[in-house]
Amino acid sequence: MTSRAIRCGTLFDGTGAGPLRDALVVVQDGRIASVGPAATTPVPAGAATLDLTNRFVMPGLVDCHSHASIVPGLGDQLGQLCRSPVPQALAATANLRTDLASGTTTMRVMGEEHFLDLDVRAAVEAGIVVGPRLLVAGRGLAASNGHGRALASYDGVDEVRRGARENLRRGANHVKIFVTGGVSSPGAMSTSSAYAREEIRAAVEEAERAGTYAAAHAHGGAGLRLAVEEGVATIEHGALAGDEDIALMIERRAWLVCTFGIFMHPTGIEQGDGQRATIMDKVRWARRVVDENFPRHLASGVRFACGTDSMHGLMAFELQTLVRLGVKPADALLAGTRWGAEACRVDGEVGTIAAGKRADLIAIDGDPLKDIKAMARVTLVMKDGVTYEGAVGRSGR
Ligand SMILES: [Zn+2]
Incomplete structure (x- = not known):
């Protein structure tokens, strides 16, 4: 001993x-x-x-939302996910080292291609790769016309079930589904759902039957509410969540996982894709909206935690942003530790x-x-x- x-x-x-x-x-x-x-x-x-x-x-620290292989500052995040497995795995080893060095000891990975996250999780556990303990999703479930689609997409209840089951069979810790639009793709951000109610329900059912939960990429509006109504446990990003959305999340005890750095930090989307005017406009707009919305989210009492969304080594920036937006420093530390562990359902072990x-x-x-x-x-x-x-x-x- x-x-x-x-x-x-x-x-x-x-x-x-x-x-x-x-x-x-x-x-x-x-x-x-x-x-x-x-x-x-x-x-x-x-x-x-x-x-x-x-x-x-x-x-x-518990980083509730990241991707091992992506570096937003390099631009075209979905293109990065579509690279072949070797460069992706090599990128992941460098990124995870940075994450661990900055204090992240548990990280929830919210979608990779090639089921890379499952192999990397095993490599970390075996001591081959230095990095945080990983909780992984396998492939994110994205609709063929929705945000978040990399190599694979899943349409219809049967494909969503097959996608979820394949991830779970390989040992995924949770299921990730992309519901609304996102900041890093051009065009107005859609808050309607790319998925039908039945498809979201199928993802939640498959996760719950395997003893786990589903997490949804959802910024706000009708898509977010549909996800929460169907039993999604964590809402990822939630930047545009309105009062009605937040009220529903509180009622259903869903977690809000904030990811500020990717669009607020100069080395995030701004550096990677900011030269495209349509994306930079959206980044500036998202910054304004979150500065207005988050203080309301905070006042509502909704449970929140945070994630870097691939801004490796920058959990400190997430906590700093929480404090800038009105969170007490002690609560910011809890959001980065115990609350994150609760949101990821590992609070019996860490946090x-x-x-x-x-x-x-x-x-x-x-x-x-x-x-x-x-x-x-x-x-x-x-x-x-x-x-x-x-x-x-x-x-x-
Ligand atoms: Zn993400």
Whole structure:
């Protein structure tokens, strides 16, 4: 039994408790064994010590929406998904390294081609590739005339069922379905559904029968409401969600997964596809709309978490944006940890620093409760009790 005693300058454990000064976290065989004030928490005999007394320690981040192989700044995201498997897998290894280095220890992948995410998940678990623990969807279900279509599309109830079943048979953790339009394709953003009610219901049924849930790409309006009515558990993006949409989400306990960086950060769609005037206009418009809408979403009490949507290494920007839009810093940290774990249904394993949970934690230089920008200064990452420090190169982005 290997054990480690971690002395923390400040501990934010993600349970909702206030920050604890001079805390001790004991890790045994990849899990948290005990947590408490350093003065009263026993150190097991033979435990190695890790001194983080000058750091802010918190749970590893949960990125609820990303794609392992995509880099939005390179442009044409759907074109990237259509590349052959080898360049896609190589891109994924570089991206996941960046994600882990920035503090993301769990990442939900929301659609890849070639079932690449399932192989990459296995490679991470085997220690071949360095990266966050992955929860994967396999292929996203997209209609032939809808947003999100890469190599495959699924039309009609039977094809949707076949698509969902193929993903689940290969070991997908959840089902992803594209319902409304998106920001990265040209033209006005459609909020109507590319799928009929029966097709969405089929995706949800297949997921639930396999013991999991469906997540829907939906920005707002009739498409979002159709998805929620049919039992989709997480609404991805939701930038255009109106009061009626949000009320329905609250009633059905659906999660809102915010993804700000991809259209707000200068290295996102702006860098990749911003030279196309129709897309840049849409990006500017989305920025304005979200600045108006999110404070209303926040006031409504809808449950929210966040994702980078392939802005690898930039969970800090998501949390910073939440704070800019009115979220209390402590709640932004919860959105990036425990709430994300709840939205992805892995809160029994990760999301808080508590006895029995996986030993996923990060150390930060500074105090993000005082200055959320400190989230960009992650100096140590521990996943399953293994520390990654220095060995994980930063991309410089
Ligand atoms: Zn996405």
